[in-house]
Amino acid sequence: MNFRPIIIIGGEPQSIFLEIFLKALKKKFGHPVILISSKKILKKNIEKFKKNFKYNELNKDFSNIKKDKINLVDVNYDKFKFTRKKITSVSNSYIENSFKKAFEIIKNQGCCGLINGPVSKKSFLKGKYNGITEYLAKKTNSKDPVMLIYNKQLSVSPLTTHIPISKVSKNIKKKDIIIKVKKIDKFYKEVIKKKPKFGITGLNPHCESFDKENKEKKEIIPAIRVLKKGKINISGPFAADTIFLKENIKKFDVIIGMYHDQVLTPIKTLFGFDAINITLGLPFIRISPDHGPNVQMLGKNKSDPKSLIESMLFFKKYEI
16 A cells, blocks of 8 residues: 555444545545445435445455545445434444454555544443543553643643542542643653643632642642653643633643533533544554534534534645
């Protein structure tokens, strides 16, 4: 293969992903695209949304790959219906086989990155993993993956991801803060070509705690000291209720939060779906559009492809 493709996994069949995928194709992405999906589902979406779209079905050795067309790897699945507004475990083996096929392509052919359509954490992961970030890390034998919600104006990263609030405090560790900030710093310098400015939140309201387990004093502030010694531009901890004020966010490229909604809620309020979920710490860059399956909108032709477009353009912008 003379050019590295963007590999796209269709994800959960009962989702809006193929609708927005077809809408996103108005753009040119600078890389060949390999879509891993059911040919039957793709055809139904093409018919439903009346798209004049032709794809190139790949042979086993990929010798017929085309740069100017969508190259399809067919994974059989015949249970899809636009009328089914519910996600169940019936699609689990299909999704698992789609990821296996992606890993096989990456191993044998290489890629510039992986984009996966949304999956149901409840049905597919079944509590075995906190999220797809952790699932991919396990499947690729990667340690300490990092979730980065990227926007060119401001990115955020939660130290803990999809875990209950009751478990957040005990999972805030100095070591984890240092590892994750260093990975994001390296990514910005190597890919974005920028030395990032970090802000970091506290865990408690106003960064104050009268408990013996004061995470600000015990874990967060010591981590900041270590990172500063390593020439990383980081400051904090800041109260989470004020760090996202307009005059404050201008000071940072990345805000590190202690838990998922502490930073995901404000970033979505600020930028809507103009952000992409990047997983760092894998053998490849993985990007996920910042939306879920949204099965209730299935077949309505009203879903916005902006996040997927940004995901695909990311590889072109930064010449990955």
